[in-house]
Amino acid sequence: MTTAQRPGGSPAVKAVIFDFYGTLVRLVPPMPPSHASVFERRGLGEYVERWGDQWSVGPADGEDNRAHSVDEATYRAWEVDRLRRRALECGVPAEEAGPLAVELDRATKSLTLELFPDVTAVLAQLRGRGLRVGLCSNWYWDLDRAVASCGLSDLVDAGVTSARVGVRKPHPAIYRAALDACGVAPEEALFVGDVWAADVVGPLAGGIRAVHLWRPDRAVDGVAPPLPDRAHRITSLHSLPELL
Incomplete structure (x- = not known):
């Protein structure tokens, strides 16, 4: 020591x-599903490279999210919406972005x-x-x-x-x-x-x-x-x- x-x-x-x-x-183990595997399973593999590493897509260290932490429902909705908006930025079609975000959020928390x-x-x-x-x-x-x-x-x-x-x-x-x-x-x-x-x-x-x-x-x-x-x-x- x-x-x-x-x-x-x-x-x-x-x-x-x-x-x-x-x-x-x-x-x-069992380890959580990778974000890449979620994209591939949903037929969205072409967007994986733009998405990046699954552990880097969460809130940044030091980030202030107090506007979204008023209660559990608000915070959880914000977590999913962050992923949805990021998916849109990566080019994922709007009709796919919402369901994709829900599944990515679930995969991230399957620990x-x-x-x-x-x-x-x-x-x-x-x-x-x-x-x-x-x-x-x-x-x-x-x-x-x-x-x-x-x-x-x-x-x-x-x-x-x-x-x-x-x-x-x-x-x-x-x-x-x-x-x-x-x-x-x-x-x-x-x-x-x-x-x-x-x-x-x-x-x-x-x-x-x-x-x-x-x-x-x-x-x-x-x-x-x-x-x-x-x-x-x-x-x-x-x-x-x-x-x-």
């Missing part, structure tokens, strides 16, 4: 706020998730110490259902998702919402996640200490950036309790 020097005199941590996907859970092996024991240990455990995720509206399906409901005190807050990490407002949900000040929280900008740079900018989770089997490629002050790096959640 490699860590940055912890600043002297830091207030005691009262809440640990985790990213969800890539930090606590991973995607396992089978599995907890990383270190999650349950570590979250239980944190709560046993009297710490609040929170989630802050760029996720769909139904983060609570995803948490329940993974068996985490009894180990998580509060959670916020970009769909409901209306902004995506690293927008400052989503971290403030997570702090409010956990009932702590920035200096009383520790943020843990695997994505550099969203889970380290963003929290640090909001006054929250951060832990960069750099798993050997991580979904994020590349080289781990140098650690700034008030940040640590671990390769397993099992190393987290000793930082506290």
Whole structure:
């Protein structure tokens, strides 16, 4: 484990706020249908190249969608309409764009998730110490259902998702919402996640200490950036309790 020097005199941590996907859970088979396969099945393969990678067509990091996050129905309608409008921009015929968007939205959310092996024991240990455990995720509206399906409901005190807050990490407002949900000040929280900008740079900018989770089997490629002050790096959640 490699860590940055912890600043002297830091207030005691009262809440640990985790990213969800890539930090606590991973995607396992059966994998969701690819967008390309949906286009091909509907006889629209000629538009696949213009469409691009399926993981890049969602809202951008830091995006503000608060106008659409007033309730679940409004947000879900906006998600599908985004895909419909993008399909039209790619040249998909208008009569095909709506049904295509509905199927693409369904395919994107057909996820089978599995907890990383270190999650349950570590979250239980944190709560046993009297710490609040929170989630802050760029996720769909139904983060609570995803948490329940993974068996985490009894180990998580509060959670916020970009769909409901209306902004995506690293927008400052989503971290403030997570702090409010956990009932702590920035200096009383520790943020843990695997994505550099969203889970380290963003929290640090909001006054929250951060832990960069750099798993050997991580979904994020590349080289781990140098650690700034008030940040640590671990390769397993099992190393987290000793930082506290």
